[in-house]
Amino acid sequence: MRKCMETYSSIHVKEGTVNQLLCPYCGGMVLPGILKSLLGNIKFERWESLLLQRTLESMSDIVYCPRCESACLEDGDHHAQCTKCFFSFCSLCRQRRHVGLACPPPELTLEILMERQVSSQLNEDQTRRVQDKINEILSLKMVLVDSKQCPSCKIGIFKTAGCNKMVCKCGQLFCYNCGKAIKGYDHFREGCNLFPRETIQTRARAMAEPPPVVIVTVDHPCPICMQMNVKLTTDNYMFCSTCHNHYCYLCQKSVRDCFKHFGLHGCQRYTEE
Template identity: 25%
Template sequence: MSKFTKLCRESSRHSSGSSSFVCGICADRRPSKKSFAIKGCTHSYCSDCVRQYVTCKIEDRITRIYCPVSGCHGSLKPEHCRSILPSKVYDKWGDALCEAMISARDKFYCPFKDCSALLVKGTDYRDIFESECPMCHRLFCAKCKVPWHSEITCREFQKLHKDEREREDIMLMQLAKKKKWARCSKCKFYVERTEGCLAMRCRCGHTFCYNCGAYVSDHYCTNCKH
């Protein structure tokens, strides 16, 4: 028999007929008035440990909380624990339970990391692109689920690599388009042609056509015939 199991049994035995009991979690002897019984089983622990136990579970985004004893079917419910939980933890538990009831395909979160508010898709969400978060009031793209990218279309955005989707990256792309810069097809570095033929040699050593981006081995591009 493990030490934890012994403590749990001793906890249950003392809590029923003694003025004190041994908590099966912290192993301290506590007055019986500090005992908190788990619903659906015979285990009891001190209210401080139960409070900390529940708080840790909620922080880990676990909404179904069971008795700490492995295999035990006793459970903890928000209404049962309300008297020992801080209001912030109790409210967070309730919000998490509500969120868990929403299908994963029907919910997403505000793309701004300092907000991350839960958002629910409407029936016409497929036709909506530019949207405003009701919590932080900033614009985002409902289709791409990122901060609003006014400079490029959704199709252009989704073609970008994940490390090229920041606002600064998009602004650089727009500048390159305006200046008619070409991009190395190997290292993705932008280059500007000032004179000479269309065969460009990038700093990475790759040679490509400034007009179409195809690889060239000499000064003539067989792809675009320049």
């Protein structure tokens, strides 16, 4: 039992799904003292770090400083000030605080950064930070083209197949179609479809139209009288209507006992051709 709990706990810590690390019997949270004895010091420290990170991500007024990545409190106007490096910034565009002004579009920010990049006045560290910011904007633009953001932690998620009920790594359930946070399947009874309309139509056509049956005919001579016999199915057990010989289509030998010839160590009874 202890070994199972160790494996169960280690998998959740390794995958980062610490919010789902619950007691398999009562569904409650496992006590930290018990977890530490199951995981050991290193894995337990990772569990504590991940749990703190997931807790901060679930809080709607927590944002991260674009300079030092420290957690900061956001006010009602989407402004925040880092308590570590004291940088005051806008939580929407992650640029310097701009009271009363709209956020600059990503294209304008990208243009300014690229102009700053070619400036010879930047030192090595400043050049690296500008390049990191350019890569971040370009990556974000590419991600947002084909992905949907989690309504809780804002991470971009791709859906390659399946239904529109998505589960983010932070534990948030949301609809991939409209992007709204959900709790179960009630959302799909009232508004959005659980499966994309194209998937529903494809499945309906597949159920309405059974696949065609392809029959391949093969002319084959009997090994005794050389009379041509027609093989219509995948069955290799042949019968000659002329000399009444039973034989194998694969090895062309006469077959007296079908079960012995087409056995584990003999020829294969059915083959696709």
